[in-house]
Amino acid sequence: MKYEDRIKPIYDWAKNEIKDILDFYIKYAYDPAGGFFGAVTRELVPQKNADRGLVLNGRLLWTFANAYGVLKDSQYLDISKHAKEYILKYFIDPVHGGAYWSVHADGTPSDEAKYPYGISFVIYGGAELARVSGDMEAAAMAREMYSALEEHAFDPINGGCFEAYSRDWSERLQGFNIKEPSLGSKALNTHLHLIESITNLTRVDPDPEIRKKTRSMIDIMTTKLLDLGRFHYKPYMTDDWQTTDYHVSYGHDIEASWLLTEAAAVYGDTELIEQCKPIAVRIASSCLEGLNPKTGGMYYEGDSSGSVDLEMSWWTQAEAVNGFFNAYLISGDDRYLKLTEDTLQYIKDYISDREGGVFREWLSRGDRSARDPSNEMRAGAWKGPYHNGRMCLKLIKLIEETRQR
Numbered sequence: 001m002k003y004e005d006r007i008k009p010i011y012d013w014a015k016n017e018i019k020d021i022l023d024f025y026i027k028y029a030y031d032p033a034g035g036f037f038g039a040v041t042r043e044l045v046p047q048k049n050a051d052r053g054l055v056l057n058g059r060l061l062w063t064f065a066n067a068y069g070v071l072k073d074s075q076y077l078d079i080s081k082h083a084k085e086y087i088l089k090y091f092i093d094p095v096h097g098g099a100y101w102s103v104h105a106d107g108t109p110s111d112e113a114k115y116p117y118g119i120s121f122v123i124y125g126g127a128e129l130a131r132v133s134g135d136m137e138a139a140a141m142a143r144e145m146y147s148a149l150e151e152h153a154f155d156p157i158n159g160g161c162f163e164a165y166s167r168d169w170s171e172r173l174q175g176f177n178i179k180e181p182s183l184g185s186k187a188l189n190t191h192l193h194l195i196e197s198i199t200n201l202t203r204v205d206p207d208p209e210i211r212k213k214t215r216s217m218i219d220i221m222t223t224k225l226l227d228l229g230r231f232h233y234k235p236y237m238t239d240d241w242q243t244t245d246y247h248v249s250y251g252h253d254i255e256a257s258w259l260l261t262e263a264a265a266v267y268g269d270t271e272l273i274e275q276c277k278p279i280a281v282r283i284a285s286s287c288l289e290g291l292n293p294k295t296g297g298m299y300y301e302g303d304s305s306g307s308v309d310l311e312m313s314w315w316t317q318a319e320a321v322n323g324f325f326n327a328y329l330i331s332g333d334d335r336y337l338k339l340t341e342d343t344l345q346y347i348k349d350y351i352s353d354r355e356g357g358v359f360r361e362w363l364s365r366g367d368r369s370a371r372d373p374s375n376e377m378r379a380g381a382w383k384g385p386y387h388n389g390r391m392c393l394k395l396i397k398l399i400e401e402t403r404q405r
Contacts, residue, residue, distance in 0.1 A: 058121025
């Protein structure tokens with residue numbers, strides 16, 4: 001079958017799916033009084049009194065801004081600005097800088113902790129809105145959040161970023177990524193999202209120090225955090241980058257593979273780009289051990305013994321598509337295009353949730369029924385349009401680019 005015959009169904013599906021995803025958040029999560037409701041149930045009832053998380057709001061900011069850039073629909077730009085205005089008004093700490101982890105429905109802080117992980121999404125989203133629309137307020141917000149991390153959270157001795165802080169930036173020994181101090185002080189998950197956010201900031205801020213930080217994050221993701229024997233990432237590290245745990249997160253690994261090549265491309269050094277490409281393909285290849293042989297979906301986690309967590313998480317599937325398609329574009333190896341197709345089929349069969357013709361976002365877990373309690377929330381602090389929306393938007397953009405070659 002010709003490339004175009006295989007790629008057209010992917011493109012057409014992504015165009016339809018992204019519209020359904022974005023329409024869902026416009027219809028059920030958008031709060032006309034400001035920001036977005038903190039959660040939406042399976043029965044499509046907005047939880048108007050639920051706390052509102054920084055992660056969800058930063059991801060909504062990025063997703064709608066990127067959707068405007070790709071799809072050129074002005075309503076998405078308006079919604080992205082709506083998200084920006086809410087973050088500026090309620091999440092940004094006017095005294096100590098940075099951003100709160102969560103706020104109550106009335107906008108007052110509910111958790112004043114400062115997590116670089118969460119702040120990274122304000123950088124990511126603010127930079128994206130600035131990139132697609134020239135919004136200088138969004139650019140300034142992104143730069144302000146970066147400066148707060150530079151001042152308080154980045155490690156000036158060993159590089160990288162620490163995990164958790166109180167409101168006044170006094171360091172905490174544990175947080176949601178690292179639940180106990182014995183696991184270390186630095187986490188893959190935080191650095192994964194810092195590389196995407198700082199890369200995006202590099203696109204709109206000419207400061208050479210920010211570009212330098214992008215290169216530093218690429219080095220961390222290719223040396224300090226990556227196990228070059230197995231081509232899996234190490235989840236927890238000490239101050240000086242000693243690993244403390246060897247479990248494997250297939251979703252984070254495959255996500256990191258394409259973020260790495262994107263960061264190198266934005267940094268713009270030809271030699272670095274060529275160095276990162278085979279690393280990305282090797283990581284994607286290592287993640288094949290995490291595939292469910294019966295369904296084609298990707299398991300959540302594994303460990304050094306080879307055993308796996310059989311959870312089929314929604315976001316892992318989205319990142320598998322991104323990672324496999326990136327590996328295909330780099331290598332030209334048809335195996336990775338087939339893996340892209342297989343994972344998309346798993347999403348269609350088990351994850352993308354439509355009942356009675358009504359789109360209900362993606363199920364959190366494809367290995368359980370839609371009525372299982374684990375699949376109750378359609379949207380929430382950890383469930384937004386970022387992974388699946390970004391997957392669709394990347395497919396659209398990359399396929400359009402390949403058609404122009």
